[in-house]
Amino acid sequence: SQQGEEDPQALSIQEGENATMNCSYKTSINNLQWYRQNSGRGLVHLILIRSNEREKHSGRLRVTLDTSKKSSSLLITASRAADTASYFCATPYTGGFKTIFGAGTRLFVKA
Amino acid sequence: DVKVTQSSRYLVKRTGEKVFLECVQDMDHENMFWYRQDPGLGLRLIYFSYDVKMKEKGDIPEGYSVSREKKERFSLILESASTNQTSMYLCASSFEGYNEQFFGPGTRLTVL
Numbered sequence: 001s002q003q004g005e006e007d008p009q010a011l012s013i014q015e016g017e018n019a020t021m022n023c024s025y026k027t028s029i030n031n032l033q034w035y036r037q038n039s040g041r042g043l044v045h046l047i048l049i050r051s052n053e054r055e056k057h058s059g060r061l062r063v064t065l066d067t068s069k070k071s072s073s074l075l076i077t078a079s080r081a082a083d084t085a086s087y088f089c090a091t092p093y094t095g096g097f098k099t100i101f102g103a104g105t106r107l108f109v110k111a
Numbered sequence: 112d113v114k115v116t117q118s119s120r121y122l123v124k125r126t127g128e129k130v131f132l133e134c135v136q137d138m139d140h141e142n143m144f145w146y147r148q149d150p151g152l153g154l155r156l157i158y159f160s161y162d163v164k165m166k167e168k169g170d171i172p173e174g175y176s177v178s179r180e181k182k183e184r185f186s187l188i189l190e191s192a193s194t195n196q197t198s199m200y201l202c203a204s205s206f207e208g209y210n211e212q213f214f215g216p217g218t219r220l221t222v223l
Contacts, residue, residue, distance in 0.1 A: 030209045042115075042201055042214035043154075088153070092209045097142065097161055098169065099212065103153040 006089055006105040014110050019076040021105040023089030024069075032065055032072050033090040037104070043088065046074075081111040114138070115215040117202050122220045130189040132218050134202030142205045143185035144212065145169075145177065147198040154201065160185055192222045 007022045025032070031050045035043040049056045049065045049072065056063045062075040076083055086104040093100065118133035136143065142161050146154040146169075156169030158177040166177050174196060178186045185204075189196055199219050203212040 033211055035214075040199075040217070040219070042216045043203075043212075045211040045213065048211055090212075097159055097167065098156060101146075101154040103151065 006087070006102045008105060009103070010106045010108070012108045012110065013079060015079060015081055017079055019079050019083070019107055019109070021074045021087050021107070023072045023074070023102060025072075025089075025091045025100075026070065027091075029067070029091045031092065032063075033092075033099075034061075034063060034072075034074050035088045035090060035101075037086045037088065039085070046087075076107075079107075079109045081109050083107060084109045115202060115204055115213050117200075117215040117218050119218050120216060122218055124189075124192050124220065124222050126193060126222060128189075128192050128222075130192050130220070130222075132187040132189075132200055132202075132220070134185045134187070134204075134215055135183050136185075136204040136213070137183065138204070138206070138213070139182065140204035140206050140213075141182075142207070143179065144203040144205075145175075145185065145187045146201045146203065147171070148201055148217075149198050157187065192220075194222050196220065197222045 033048045034046045037043045047058050049063050060077045065072045086106050088101050088104045090099050090101045115136045124130050144159045145157040148154050155171050160166045160179040176188045199217050201217050202215040205212045
Protein backbone atom coordinates (compact mmCIF):
# COMPACT_ATOMS: atom_id res chain seq x y z
CA SER A 1 0.00 0.00 0.00
CA GLN A 2 1.01 3.60 -0.32
CA GLN A 3 3.50 5.31 1.96
CA GLY A 4 1.05 8.06 2.89
CA GLU A 5 -2.60 7.32 3.51
CA GLU A 6 -5.15 9.94 4.49
CA ASP A 7 -8.13 9.57 6.73
CA PRO A 8 -11.01 10.24 6.30
CA GLN A 9 -11.48 9.77 2.58
CA ALA A 10 -14.14 12.46 2.56
CA LEU A 11 -15.27 15.14 4.99
CA SER A 12 -18.23 17.51 4.85
CA ILE A 13 -18.50 20.43 7.28
CA GLN A 14 -20.20 23.80 7.66
CA GLU A 15 -18.39 27.04 7.00
CA GLY A 16 -16.71 28.26 10.17
CA GLU A 17 -16.07 24.79 11.57
CA ASN A 18 -12.63 23.22 11.87
CA ALA A 19 -11.51 20.40 9.57
CA THR A 20 -9.01 17.75 10.63
CA MET A 21 -7.36 15.31 8.26
CA ASN A 22 -4.95 12.58 9.22
CA CYS A 23 -2.10 10.89 7.41
CA SER A 24 -0.21 7.72 8.23
CA TYR A 25 3.02 6.55 6.67
CA LYS A 26 5.18 3.47 6.90
CA THR A 27 8.89 4.23 6.79
CA SER A 28 11.22 6.81 8.30
CA ILE A 29 10.98 10.24 6.69
CA ASN A 30 13.01 13.37 6.19
CA ASN A 31 9.90 15.53 6.04
CA LEU A 32 6.18 15.33 5.37
CA GLN A 33 4.31 17.68 3.07
CA TRP A 34 0.68 18.64 2.61
CA TYR A 35 -0.83 19.71 -0.70
CA ARG A 36 -4.22 20.99 -1.83
CA GLN A 37 -5.87 20.26 -5.17
CA ASN A 38 -8.89 22.15 -6.42
CA SER A 39 -11.13 20.18 -8.74
CA GLY A 40 -9.43 19.40 -12.05
CA ARG A 41 -6.32 21.42 -11.29
CA GLY A 42 -2.72 20.80 -10.26
CA LEU A 43 -1.58 20.40 -6.67
CA VAL A 44 -0.50 23.36 -4.59
CA HIS A 45 2.02 22.95 -1.79
CA LEU A 46 0.65 24.07 1.59
CA ILE A 47 3.19 23.25 4.24
CA LEU A 48 6.28 21.14 4.93
CA ILE A 49 7.13 19.79 8.37
CA ARG A 50 10.56 18.29 9.03
CA SER A 51 11.07 15.09 10.96
CA ASN A 52 12.53 16.97 13.96
CA GLU A 53 9.50 19.29 14.19
CA ARG A 54 6.33 18.45 16.09
CA GLU A 55 4.04 21.26 15.05
CA LYS A 56 3.94 23.96 12.42
CA HIS A 57 1.52 26.79 11.65
CA SER A 58 0.74 28.70 8.50
CA GLY A 59 -2.21 31.07 8.63
CA ARG A 60 -5.30 28.96 9.38
CA LEU A 61 -3.34 25.73 8.92
CA ARG A 62 -1.81 23.73 11.71
CA VAL A 63 0.18 20.58 11.04
CA THR A 64 1.39 18.12 13.64
CA LEU A 65 3.84 15.26 13.21
CA ASP A 66 4.29 12.26 15.47
CA THR A 67 7.21 10.23 14.19
CA SER A 68 6.77 7.58 16.89
CA LYS A 69 3.30 6.84 15.54
CA LYS A 70 4.25 7.61 11.93
CA SER A 71 1.33 9.96 11.60
CA SER A 72 0.52 13.58 10.82
CA SER A 73 -2.58 15.71 10.99
CA LEU A 74 -3.67 18.82 9.13
CA LEU A 75 -6.09 21.16 10.89
CA ILE A 76 -7.85 23.92 8.98
CA THR A 77 -9.48 26.35 11.38
CA ALA A 78 -12.54 28.50 10.65
CA SER A 79 -13.05 26.82 7.29
CA ARG A 80 -14.43 28.68 4.28
CA ALA A 81 -16.25 27.50 1.18
CA ALA A 82 -13.04 28.22 -0.76
CA ASP A 83 -11.28 25.51 1.26
CA THR A 84 -13.34 22.93 -0.62
CA ALA A 85 -10.67 20.77 -2.28
CA SER A 86 -8.76 17.50 -1.98
CA TYR A 87 -5.87 17.42 0.47
CA PHE A 88 -2.89 15.11 0.11
CA CYS A 89 -0.02 14.23 2.36
CA ALA A 90 3.27 13.37 0.71
CA THR A 91 6.45 11.76 1.96
CA PRO A 92 9.74 11.78 0.05
CA TYR A 93 11.60 8.50 -0.17
CA THR A 94 15.02 8.34 1.40
CA GLY A 95 17.21 9.83 -1.33
CA GLY A 96 14.51 12.35 -2.02
CA PHE A 97 13.83 11.93 -5.71
CA LYS A 98 10.60 10.05 -5.33
CA THR A 99 7.72 11.37 -3.28
CA ILE A 100 4.78 9.20 -2.39
CA PHE A 101 1.37 10.86 -2.32
CA GLY A 102 -1.58 9.48 -0.46
CA ALA A 103 -4.99 9.04 -2.06
CA GLY A 104 -6.22 12.25 -0.47
CA THR A 105 -9.08 13.55 1.68
CA ARG A 106 -11.90 15.29 -0.14
CA LEU A 107 -13.10 18.23 1.93
CA PHE A 108 -16.43 19.90 1.22
CA VAL A 109 -17.23 23.09 3.10
CA LYS A 110 -20.88 24.12 2.95
CA ALA A 111 -21.66 27.84 2.94
CA ASP B 112 6.63 32.64 -8.05
CA VAL B 113 7.55 29.36 -9.62
CA LYS B 114 5.59 28.69 -12.72
CA VAL B 115 5.12 25.28 -14.26
CA THR B 116 3.22 25.21 -17.50
CA GLN B 117 1.85 22.32 -19.49
CA SER B 118 1.21 22.48 -23.21
CA SER B 119 -2.47 21.54 -23.13
CA ARG B 120 -5.27 21.49 -20.56
CA TYR B 121 -7.34 19.02 -22.56
CA LEU B 122 -6.26 16.61 -25.27
CA VAL B 123 -8.17 14.01 -27.26
CA LYS B 124 -6.22 11.41 -29.24
CA ARG B 125 -6.95 8.17 -31.02
CA THR B 126 -5.63 4.73 -30.14
CA GLY B 127 -2.21 4.14 -31.67
CA GLU B 128 -1.29 7.81 -32.03
CA LYS B 129 2.02 9.12 -30.69
CA VAL B 130 1.32 11.75 -28.06
CA PHE B 131 3.63 14.44 -26.71
CA LEU B 132 2.96 16.23 -23.44
CA GLU B 133 5.22 19.18 -22.76
CA CYS B 134 6.13 20.73 -19.44
CA VAL B 135 8.17 23.87 -18.84
CA GLN B 136 9.34 25.38 -15.55
CA ASP B 137 10.89 28.80 -15.10
CA MET B 138 12.78 28.47 -11.81
CA ASP B 139 15.92 26.58 -12.84
CA HIS B 140 14.86 23.47 -10.89
CA GLU B 141 17.02 20.38 -11.25
CA ASN B 142 14.24 17.88 -10.70
CA MET B 143 11.19 17.34 -12.85
CA PHE B 144 8.45 14.74 -12.57
CA TRP B 145 5.55 13.26 -14.51
CA TYR B 146 2.60 11.75 -12.66
CA ARG B 147 -0.72 10.39 -13.68
CA GLN B 148 -3.75 10.75 -11.46
CA ASP B 149 -6.71 8.41 -11.58
CA PRO B 150 -9.75 8.28 -9.28
CA GLY B 151 -9.09 6.12 -6.25
CA LEU B 152 -5.44 5.59 -7.15
CA GLY B 153 -3.97 8.96 -6.22
CA LEU B 154 -0.83 10.22 -7.95
CA ARG B 155 1.49 7.66 -9.47
CA LEU B 156 4.98 8.54 -10.64
CA ILE B 157 5.71 7.72 -14.28
CA TYR B 158 9.22 9.13 -14.75
CA PHE B 159 11.45 11.71 -13.16
CA SER B 160 14.59 13.54 -14.14
CA TYR B 161 17.25 15.01 -11.83
CA ASP B 162 19.37 16.65 -14.52
CA VAL B 163 19.45 17.40 -18.23
CA LYS B 164 19.44 14.19 -20.27
CA MET B 165 19.04 12.13 -17.10
CA LYS B 166 15.88 10.14 -16.44
CA GLU B 167 14.72 7.50 -14.05
CA LYS B 168 11.71 5.22 -14.15
CA GLY B 169 9.00 5.75 -11.64
CA ASP B 170 6.38 3.26 -10.56
CA ILE B 171 4.46 2.93 -13.84
CA PRO B 172 6.80 3.65 -16.79
CA GLU B 173 5.36 1.06 -19.17
CA GLY B 174 4.02 2.60 -22.36
CA TYR B 175 5.74 5.93 -21.71
CA SER B 176 9.07 7.56 -22.44
CA VAL B 177 10.51 10.97 -21.57
CA SER B 178 12.94 13.50 -22.90
CA ARG B 179 14.86 16.25 -21.16
CA GLU B 180 17.10 18.07 -23.60
CA LYS B 181 16.99 21.38 -21.73
CA LYS B 182 16.84 22.02 -18.01
CA GLU B 183 13.52 23.83 -18.14
CA ARG B 184 11.64 21.36 -20.33
CA PHE B 185 10.51 17.80 -19.62
CA SER B 186 8.45 15.95 -22.18
CA LEU B 187 6.32 12.87 -21.72
CA ILE B 188 5.79 10.68 -24.77
CA LEU B 189 3.14 8.06 -25.27
CA GLU B 190 4.63 5.96 -28.06
CA SER B 191 1.32 4.38 -29.06
CA ALA B 192 -1.61 5.70 -27.08
CA SER B 193 -4.06 3.22 -25.64
CA THR B 194 -7.43 3.73 -23.98
CA ASN B 195 -6.03 2.75 -20.56
CA GLN B 196 -3.80 5.82 -20.76
CA THR B 197 -6.82 8.08 -20.51
CA SER B 198 -6.00 10.05 -17.38
CA MET B 199 -4.98 13.36 -15.83
CA TYR B 200 -1.26 13.97 -16.32
CA LEU B 201 0.56 16.24 -13.90
CA CYS B 202 4.03 17.66 -14.29
CA ALA B 203 6.02 18.96 -11.31
CA SER B 204 9.43 20.38 -10.53
CA SER B 205 11.52 20.85 -7.40
CA PHE B 206 14.83 22.43 -6.47
CA GLU B 207 16.16 19.54 -4.42
CA GLY B 208 14.86 16.05 -3.92
CA TYR B 209 13.33 16.51 -0.48
CA ASN B 210 11.79 19.90 -1.12
CA GLU B 211 8.25 20.72 -2.06
CA GLN B 212 7.17 20.15 -5.63
CA PHE B 213 5.55 22.76 -7.82
CA PHE B 214 2.85 21.43 -10.10
CA GLY B 215 1.51 22.47 -13.46
CA PRO B 216 -2.25 22.75 -14.06
CA GLY B 217 -2.49 19.25 -15.52
CA THR B 218 -3.43 17.81 -18.91
CA ARG B 219 -6.58 15.75 -19.12
CA LEU B 220 -5.91 13.23 -21.88
CA THR B 221 -8.65 11.16 -23.44
CA VAL B 222 -7.69 8.32 -25.76
CA LEU B 223 -10.53 7.09 -27.96
